[in-house]
Amino acid sequence: MTRGGLFVTGTDTGVGKTVVGCAILRGLRGRGLDVGALKPVETGVGPFGPADARALATASGADDPPEDVCPQAFALPAAPSVAARHEEREVDLAAIDAALTRQRVRHEWLLVEGAGGLLVPVAAGVDMAELARRCGLPLLLVTRATLGTINHTRLSLAAVRQRGLELAGVVISHGPEPISEADAANLAELRDELGAALLGEIPSLGPDDAAEKHLDLDRFVP
Numbered sequence: 001m002t003r004g005g006l007f008v009t010g011t012d013t014g015v016g017k018t019v020v021g022c023a024i025l026r027g028l029r030g031r032g033l034d035v036g037a038l039k040p041v042e043t044g045v046g047p048f049g050p051a052d053a054r055a056l057a058t059a060s061g062a063d064d065p066p067e068d069v070c071p072q073a074f075a076l077p078a079a080p081s082v083a084a085r086h087e088e089r090e091v092d093l094a095a096i097d098a099a100l101t102r103q104r105v106r107h108e109w110l111l112v113e114g115a116g117g118l119l120v121p122v123a124a125g126v127d128m129a130e131l132a133r134r135c136g137l138p139l140l141l142v143t144r145a146t147l148g149t150i151n152h153t154r155l156s157l158a159a160v161r162q163r164g165l166e167l168a169g170v171v172i173s174h175g176p177e178p179i180s181e182a183d184a185a186n187l188a189e190l191r192d193e194l195g196a197a198l199l200g201e202i203p204s205l206g207p208d209d210a211a212e213k214h215l216d217l218d219r220f221v222p
Helices: 017-030 051-060 080-086 093-106 128-135 149-163 181-197
Strands: 004-010 035-038 109-117 121-123 139-144 167-173 198-202
Touching: 004 017, 004 128, 017 035, 017 051, 017 109, 017 139, 017 167, 017 198, 035 051, 035 093, 051 109, 080 121, 093 109, 093 128, 109 128, 121 128, 128 149, 139 149, 149 167, 149 181, 167 181, 181 198
Parallel strands: 004 109, 004 139, 035 109, 139 167, 167 198
Antiparallel strands: none
């Protein structure tokens, strides 16, 4: 039965949520914790299935049914509600809730990864922030290292406060390319502003560099 976990969200799409989520799962699994993963809804899914969900499942080391790791998948790379409507479907919240319940029962610690940012629409009257509330887990916000990150991070943190959600902290993800001098100066300002809320910063990784070593894993366990 789950005693801890996180809901990983981002300031935008493509900011590194899956990289961070996989790093956390590998790191905690390496400490002997029984971890599980859930990607409630994934869009942009090709013929080989939901790539993000597969990566999370591999990082967790758990042999869970694919439908419990990713209960909702859509082909169009768009917001979940838009991708579902494109297929003349709706996001099945009951299926997500059922998968969440099963994963909670299976695992001691559960990582749930959202899609896009907090205000992305999921279904009628439900956005990603509301989905996070339904999961009942503290939020980990992943933000990018490039220009624009201060504004995006502040807006996302304001949404967390306005919704009354619990914030575990923030992780900065650099992505594959080195950042510019302007990016670096901007990022220094963000680090100072975040203070103790900053739980890690994943740089551009080399082939032998493990992302989990750049995270404060002690802050992610009960």
